[in-house]
Amino acid sequence: xxxxxxxxxxxxxxxxxxxxxxxxxxxxxxxxxxxxxxxxxxxxxxxxxxxxxxxxxxxxxxxxxxxxxx
Numbered sequence: 357x358x359x360x361x362x363x364x365x366x367x368x369x370x371x372x373x374x375x376x377x378x379x380x381x382x383x384x385x386x387x388x389x390x391x392x393x394x395x396x397x398x399x400x401x402x403x404x405x406x407x408x409x410x411x412x413x414x415x416x417x418x419x420x421x422x423x424x425x426x
Contacts (some may be wrong), residue, residue, distance in 0.1 A: 368415040371397065377408040383408065 373392075375384050391397040397414035404410050 367418040367420070368400075369418050370400065371414045373411040373412040374415070375412065379410065386414075388412065388414075 373387075375387070388399065391414055392399075395416070397416050399412070400415040401413040402410060403412075
């Protein structure tokens with residue numbers, strides 16, 4: 357029998373943002389940069405619609421504390 361190693365996959369939390377049609381690329385970049393620097397978010401998905409609006413989905417890892425037994 358081959359021993360198997362249990363691997364825990366990271367858990368993520370998600371946040372969705374909707375950027376209106378008139379948002380410039382530079383303003384969108386600045387907003388996403390601030391979320392990344394100060395909130396530890398990373399870009400998961402960006403969707404650009406034909407009308408020019410954007411939907412952005414950000415994700416970040418959930419860090420769970422493990423209880424240690426004395």
